[in-house]
Amino acid sequence: MAETRYTKDHEYIRIDGDTGTVGITDYAQGQLGDVVFVELPSVGKALTKGGEAAVVESVKAASEVYAPVSGEVVAVNSELEAAPGTVNEDPAGKGWFVKIKLTNTGELDGLLSEAEYQDYVKTL
């Protein structure tokens, strides 16, 4: 089973070998409210850990999604253009944003495990 790691900014990355699928957590989509638009990067773009990976627009506001780790974008979820609400409905599944090829797997060590993230959310 693929392992999923989390940031305190509510992004997740699901690791599969040297690539990872990035999205936002269920907690994050709940905080955002109805997602109406997602701006995704181009395939091939180099992302830096903590840098902007995508922008999510809800009815209310725009929010940046940060790259949990550094890497090159190898795929984007273009389905979200027509159906941005998928981010609300299935954030951990069909509502993913980008897949990246990790350039430094060591960066994963600084991220939260599933249990650590759930504990963190309880403190919010």
Added chain:
Amino acid sequence: MAAEAETASTEPLLKTPFHARHVAAGARMVPFAGYDMPVQYPAGIMAEHNWTRENAGLFDVSHMGQAFLVGPDHETTARALEALIPADIVNLPPGKQRYSQLLNEEGGILDDLMVTRSADPDEDGALLLIVNAACKTADYAHIEARLPANVKLVKAEHRGLIALQGPKAEEVLAALNPEAAEMGFMTLRTLKLGGVKANVSRSGYTGEDGYEISAAADRIGEIWDALLLDPKVKPIGLGARDSLRLEAGLCLYGHDIDTATSPVEAALNWSIQKRRREEGGFPGAARIQREFAEKPARVRVGLLPEGRAPAREGADIATADGTIVGKVTSGGFGPTLNGPCAMGYVAREHAAPGTKLDLIVRGKPLAATVAAMPFVPNRYKR
């Protein structure tokens, strides 16, 4: 992920008479103009917005300021207010309401407000003012400092205010008092609603038909509860109130209008009646009369971006060659429009509907078209 910060303050937040009801209903509460207010209920902004457009939405707007201007007769009170605002109040009939603006000496807008003349002959000389929450303290000081000795401002801080908005609002309120159905747009009546005496006006700020209901703070909760017994009614938060008023092309104070903008620049010409345009006699009259005659250098317009990406407040507006010609003052996603919409100020030569402009969103030009407002047709009961 980083969301826009909500306005925080170290001051303790004020509560409206409905605060406990909002919390019990699971609302997400946020600080707004010094009050702890519901931004949305569990259904979310989109559902609340659509509910209001199709049924009836119930809004707590008790944070807004309510005050009576009281003088010896209508003429005296109206003249005192006309010295501060550009609307014709002298000729406002009993039981009628008008939208206007408090102006500074430069013709800039200190606040926008609703002015209502009492329908009761015993209350001749009384005008009800409803002002914005964030401005009310400054508004009251401004007004009081400029009143003649025989006119007084009486703050109605013991009153709450709710808005019932949407195509089913009439049916819902008429079930509590059939007289509600007889009221015309921008009129006021004193009605008993479930045993509570309320000042009811047929108005609102969503573009929909509806009512605003003012009653004593210790009794208004009974009206709220009675309205919510009707399955056509759901409570709606400030988030949907903002998306509804944006689609309706209505200004939000502090965003679309402020102390630097005049009512003419803001395209609020309709709110300044002919007599006042001709006679002047309000703060900043010279500027406003000049803008009427010569047209202002910049004007508020509607903007429809192409695609689905919203342009938010603060985005620059540019021509195709990159020249900045204005700024977005309100923008977001219109649930009824099923697309983004915005309003902002542009140099007059770019203000004609159909003009193609770019909105600069995250450094990139987003193609948009100047469009007539409202974006969603209003449905006031004329």
